[in-house]
Amino acid sequence: MKKQALIIGLGQFGMAAAKSLSELGVEVLAVDKSQRRVSIAAEFVTEAVRFDATDEQALLKTAPKNRDVCICAIGDESRESSILCTALLRQMGAKKVFARGNDPLHERILRSIGAHEVINPEAEFGSRIAAHLVYEDVVGIVTMGRGMAFGELHLPPSFEGKTLIDLALPRRFGVTVAAIERQGKTTVAPNPQMPLEKDDVLVVISQKENIVKLMEESV
Numbered sequence: 001m002k003k004q005a006l007i008i009g010l011g012q013f014g015m016a017a018a019k020s021l022s023e024l025g026v027e028v029l030a031v032d033k034s035q036r037r038v039s040i041a042a043e044f045v046t047e048a049v050r051f052d053a054t055d056e057q058a059l060l061k062t063a064p065k066n067r068d069v070c071i072c073a074i075g076d077e078s079r080e081s082s083i084l085c086t087a088l089l090r091q092m093g094a095k096k097v098f099a100r101g102n103d104p105l106h107e108r109i110l111r112s113i114g115a116h117e118v119i120n121p122e123a124e125f126g127s128r129i130a131a132h133l134v135y136e137d138v139v140g141i142v143t144m145g146r147g148m149a150f151g152e153l154h155l156p157p158s159f160e161g162k163t164l165i166d167l168a169l170p171r172r173f174g175v176t177v178a179a180i181e182r183q184g185k186t187t188v189a190p191n192p193q194m195p196l197e198k199d200d201v202l203v204v205i206s207q208k209e210n211i212v213k214l215m216e217e218s219v
Contacts, residue, residue, distance in 0.1 A: 006067045007030050029046060053085045173210050
């Protein structure tokens, strides 16, 4: 059975999320007050409808509790609508609610009313650019909940020819290598005895500060 997602708010972030999920085979129901945005999304999502998501009866008809994920992507145009919509989704039994936060106060409010994850696209982009500028071997770092992060790292020269067993990254840095990208192919849960090669990209998961420490000490 296909995964189902409800996305509310079709600004740049919401539209991008809707398109990406649709490309992954997720059944997406997209909602916005703008008919123009709804018409654009209708070209690639399963269904796109126009209504005000703070209308409790209209929102209830989308059956949030039956969706695998609900994303409140309402942006800067209405912080109040974002908060109310997130609260309604939780009250209606949504299993997983992602909400877009615009600043630290907004993020705290969204978490306090039950959002499972709060995303600030602008802050995430800034963080990724900063990490790439300071550490050239960092392709990008994406933060998740509870301080965890995914990172994509070009293989440090000091790692070349060594195995994951040799490097002992979980013990030394608290960093786990979840996958290795090599010559356009991604290997999930790679063989820890496989020698690493010059152009490998490591996909790691850990606390963000541990990933930064790894890059600092592996130069």
